[in-house]
Amino acid sequence: xxxxxxxxxxxxxxxxxxxxxxxxxxxxxxxxxxxxxxxxxxxxxxxxxxxxxxxxxxxxxxxxxxxxxxxxxxxxxxxxxxxxxxxxxxxxxxxxxxxxxxxxxxxxxxxxxxxxxxxxxxxxxxxxxxxxxxxxxxxxxxxxxxxxxxxxxxxxxxxxx
Amino acid sequence: xxxxxxxxxxxxxxxxxxxxxxxxxxxxxxxxxxxxxxxxxxxxxxxxxxxxxxxxxxxxxxxxxxxxxxxxxxxxxxxxxxxxxxxxxxxxxxxxxxxxxxxxxxxxxxxxxxxxxxxxxxxxxxxxxxxxxxxxxxxxxxxxxxxxxxxxxxxxxxxxxxxxxxxxxxxxxxxxxxxxxxxxxxxxxxxxxxxxxxxxxxxxxxxxxxxxxxxxxxxxxxxxxxxxxxxxxxxxxxxxxxxxxxxxxxxxxxxxxxxxxxxxxxxxxxxxxxxxxxxxxxxxxxxxxxxxxxxxxxxxxxxxxxxxxxxxxxxxxxxxxxxxxxxxxxxxxxxxxxxxxxxxxxxxxxxxxxxxxxxxxxxxxxxxxxxxxxxxxxxxxxxxxxxxxxxxxxxxxxxxxxxxxxxxxxxxxxxxxxxxxxxx
Numbered sequence: 001x002x003x004x005x006x007x008x009x010x011x012x013x014x015x016x017x018x019x020x021x022x023x024x025x026x027x028x029x030x031x032x033x034x035x036x037x038x039x040x041x042x043x044x045x046x047x048x049x050x051x052x053x054x055x056x057x058x059x060x061x062x063x064x065x066x067x068x069x070x071x072x073x074x075x076x077x078x079x080x081x082x083x084x085x086x087x088x089x090x091x092x093x094x095x096x097x098x099x100x101x102x103x104x105x106x107x108x109x110x111x112x113x114x115x116x117x118x119x120x121x122x123x124x125x126x127x128x129x130x131x132x133x134x135x136x137x138x139x140x141x142x143x144x145x146x147x148x149x150x151x152x153x154x155x156x157x158x159x160x161x
Numbered sequence: 162x163x164x165x166x167x168x169x170x171x172x173x174x175x176x177x178x179x180x181x182x183x184x185x186x187x188x189x190x191x192x193x194x195x196x197x198x199x200x201x202x203x204x205x206x207x208x209x210x211x212x213x214x215x216x217x218x219x220x221x222x223x224x225x226x227x228x229x230x231x232x233x234x235x236x237x238x239x240x241x242x243x244x245x246x247x248x249x250x251x252x253x254x255x256x257x258x259x260x261x262x263x264x265x266x267x268x269x270x271x272x273x274x275x276x277x278x279x280x281x282x283x284x285x286x287x288x289x290x291x292x293x294x295x296x297x298x299x300x301x302x303x304x305x306x307x308x309x310x311x312x313x314x315x316x317x318x319x320x321x322x323x324x325x326x327x328x329x330x331x332x333x334x335x336x337x338x339x340x341x342x343x344x345x346x347x348x349x350x351x352x353x354x355x356x357x358x359x360x361x362x363x364x365x366x367x368x369x370x371x372x373x374x375x376x377x378x379x380x381x382x383x384x385x386x387x388x389x390x391x392x393x394x395x396x397x398x399x400x401x402x403x404x405x406x407x408x409x410x411x412x413x414x415x416x417x418x419x420x421x422x423x424x425x426x427x428x429x430x431x432x433x434x435x436x437x438x439x440x441x442x443x444x445x446x447x448x449x450x451x452x453x454x455x456x457x458x459x460x461x462x463x464x465x466x467x468x469x470x471x472x473x474x475x476x477x478x479x480x481x482x483x484x485x486x487x488x489x490x491x492x493x494x495x496x497x498x499x500x501x502x503x504x505x506x507x508x509x510x511x512x513x514x515x516x517x518x519x520x521x522x523x524x525x526x527x528x529x530x531x532x533x534x535x536x537x538x539x540x541x542x543x544x545x546x547x548x549x550x551x552x553x554x555x556x557x558x559x560x561x562x563x564x565x566x567x568x569x570x571x572x573x574x575x576x577x578x579x580x581x582x583x584x585x
Contacts, residue, residue, distance in 0.1 A: 013348055013437060017548040022527040026227060026234035028202035028301075040550040060349040060382060064548060065527070066284040068202065068300035089353050089384055090284055094300035144185045144314065154302050155209050158310060 001122045003080035003101065005052035008038075008045060009114035014057050015064035016091065020073045022065075033069050034076035051078035054120070056112045058084065062091025071095040081120045083127060083138065085109045096145055097154040103127065103138035111136070122149075163412025165320040166387050167355040170295040170409050174278040182319035182416070190219065191277035193307040196263055196523075197224035199282030199300070201238040204245055206305035214249055215311035221253040221272060222246050223263035226523045231530035261495025261521040264288040264376060264463035269495055274398050275390050276407025280307050285463050285545065287378045291371035292398065293390035293408060298379060318384045320355035321346070322417040325362030327426035332579045334473065335370030336465055336543065336563035337431040339377045342423065344431065344441025352382035354418065357411065359389045362425045368397045369469035376464045377545050380438035432541075432576060433561035436549050444566065444578045452575035453560070454486070457540040458567050459552075461492025461519075462526045465543035468498050470564040474543075475507040477568035477579050483515035484574030490532045492519045516571070528553045541570040 018041040020033055027033065038045035055061075055074065061084040062070060071094045074082070082095070085106040095102045101122055108127045112118055116131040125138040141149060151157035164172065164179060172180040174188035193214075195203055200222050207214075214220040222242045227235035246254035255266055264285050267273045275293035279286065282304035289296035299313065307313050323342065343350070356378045363371075371388050378386025388394070390408045398406055430444040447453070460466075460474045471493060483489050491511045493499040499521065502508050511518050525532030526544040534540055534553030540560065542552065547559035562570070565579035572582055 015546075015548045017527070017546070017551045021550055022198075022226075022529055025198050026232060026238065040555045060352065063348060063382065064284065064546060066199065066282055066286075066298040066300050068199070068302060071300075086349060086352060088349075088382060090298055090300060090379075093303060097300060097302035097306075142185060142316075154306050155206060158210055158306055 003052065003054060003120040005050065005054050005080055005118070007054050007056050007112055007114060007116045007118050008042070008049065009112065010041065010055065010057040012058045013060045013063055014041060016062055016067050016070040017064055019062070019070040020067065025067060025069055028069060030072055030076040033073035037073040037077045046077060049077050049079065052080045053078060054118050055079055055082045056084070056109055058109055059086050061087050063088035066090045068094045068098065071098055071100045075100040083108050083112070096148055099149065099153045105136050105138040108136035108138065162416060163414035165355060165415045165417070166357055166389065166409050166411045167295050167320060167385060168317055170276060170278060171315060171317055180317045182317055184317045185314060186317060187312050187314050188278050190280055190307050190311050190313055192219055192221060192273055192279040193304060194221040194223065194263060194267065194281035194286065195304050196226050196283055197228055197235065197239050197242060198226045199304060200242040202301045203282065203305040203308065204241060206302055207308055210305065210309040214308045217250050218252045219311065220251055220308050221267065222251065223255045223260060223266060225260065225262050226527070227529050228257055228522055229520065259496060262463045262466060262523055265467060265494035265498070268292060268372065269401055269497060271402030271404060274402050274404045274406035275394060276409055280304065280313050284379045285376050287383065287385050288372055288376040288463060290375035290378065290385050290387035291368065293388060293394055295385055295387065297385045318353055318355045319418045320357050321351055322420045323356060323358045324420060324422045325358060325360040325425055326422065327362050327424045328365040329425045329428065332430055332565050333428055334563050334565065335366060335373035338423065338425065338428050339374040340431040340433045340438065340441050340561060341428050343377065343381045343439040346381055348380060348437050348439040349382040351378065354383055356381065356383045356386040358386065363389060363391060365425065367469050368393055369467040372467060373464055377438065380545060430563060430566050430579060432566060433547055435547050435558045435560070438545065438547060438561060447576050448578055453539065454575045455541050455570055456487060456538040457532065457534060458487060458489040458571040459492065459525045459532055459540060459542040459544060460564050460567050461490070461494060462523065462544040463494065464545045465564050466492055466494030466498065468501055470543065471498065471502055471507055474564035474568040475510045477565050477582055478514040478572065479510045481514055481572050483571045486574050487571050489516040489571045490519055490525055491516045492525070493521055495521055525552060527551060541567045541576055543567050
């Protein structure tokens with residue numbers, strides 16, 4: 001499984017309030033949420049993002065609220081993978097549970113810039129910046145989490161048990 | 162190798178003699194809680210796994226975020242969990258009028274006690290660590306899985322030990338301590354870890370101080386915050402709960418990533434500036450700046466809407482009036498606290514000072530309703546997050562503070578030092 005797309009780049013501590021503000025949380029319709037994705041940090045994101053695009057950020061991506069609406073709106077908007085130096089823990093769980101691939105890789109997060117074309121191989125954890133010709137090794141998921149990812153989310157994992 | 166408090170609770174709930182940091186476990190859950198934002202979203206996910214929850218006594222719903230329902234969509238969401246709770250015969254569904262903010266109502270109702278393993282689909286579920294429980298926030302899929310199976314997977318966290326010594330000065334409370342700590346370690350300073358609070362200084366902290374501190378563990382990125390159980394904790398549980406509790410102490414040789422000492426006597430009233438809870442400045446630093454004029458004050462929430470908080474705010478406001486350019490929302494966290502405020506005459510103090518006294522709700526804290534801000538407005542708030550746009554317009558600003566700083570600021574019209582306003 002691979003991701004390939006252009007990069008939207010953000011900094012430290014991108015919180016779930018800017019990913020999807022609470023004023024939109026009276027709905028959990030994925031398409032509606034996706035239309036407001038990142039609105040308070042990047043109002044043009046929802047109109048510009050293309051299926052397959054990636055988000056690359058620095059430290060503590062997804063901090064704040066436990067709202068699963070946050071990874072859900074990004075996945076539905078077409079984001080194929082998020083690479084960051086670190087993720088906030090609830091966002092990390094939520095992303096895995098809904099089958100949105102996320103990878104911690106500080107070196108890649110530092111090197112990759114907005115607009116770069118990046119390819120990620122989820123099996124090997126390799127991140128290839130096609131624009132710059134640089135390659136990075138992302139952290140592999142522990143075996144237990146790989147099972148959840150292979151089952152395409154926690155619900156299937158539990159139903160298959 | 163010894164275990165931390167958190168590791169002992171997780172081991173006991175995973176049926177293991179011991180666990181170590183980094184280990185992946187599946188643990189049995191004592192309480193699984195969701196609210197009116199995360200609950201309705203969990204129902205269709207739950208339906209993919211089962212028709213019935215694993216235990217009708219352990220699954221809890223608290224509609225509190227957009228309640229009283231702020232619009233039609235919110236009303237539909239509340240209706241969905243109300244009908245589900247009824248159909249499943251859940252013991253603990255908290256309807257308006259008998260309810261409150263989830264993280265205040267669960268301890269008050271005796272649902273959460275020491276030694277439990279708790280998940281809630283709200284990031285501030287870490288609040289119950291004040292009682293010596295392992296308690297953490299999760300998302301919607303996790304909560305649905307927890308409701309179906311009574312279990313959740315965890316990566317066993319390592320921990321930072323906070324050794325508290327000394328005693329807080331007047332006008333300083335748990336809020337100042339936790340903002341001070343997040344200011345020291347940063348908003349990701351405890352990422353994936355436990356924050357374990359121990360030491361002689363704990364004895365001088367009220368249970369409400371401890372709830373405030375454990376509540377904001379997530380603002381340092383922590384998986385959970387947890388306090389050592391003492392006589393005060395046991396008194397609180399005896400007063401509120403009939404459930405069996407279990408006290409876990411860290412082993413003498415438990416391993417910690419870091420040990421941080423906090424001398425409570427040196428903590429000053431502390432304010433978190435926009436846009437991070439770790440952007441801490443002491444009131445002395447604030448006083449050295451140009452006055453920061455404010456438009457709104459919110460006193461309440463799962464962080465600071467408890468009885469001690471409202472008593473402290475009222476003590477500052479008593480016999481004084483709110484600045485004409487400021488509007489103040491006081492929001493007791495539960496109906497019981499609301500009633501106690503009436504009994505103690507606090508409602509008179511607040512209303513005579515010119516504050517609105519609202520029904521329990523999370524509303525203003527996350528820009529939901531009952532106190533949303535316009536562009537350019539500034540708020541001193543006793544809540545827990547000051548992210549961009551958190552309480553309304555993307556160009557509004559939030560300063561996080563204690564109830565006393567909030568009350569003093571309401572009177573002054575700018576961020577003010579309660580030491581110079583209130584009598585005690």
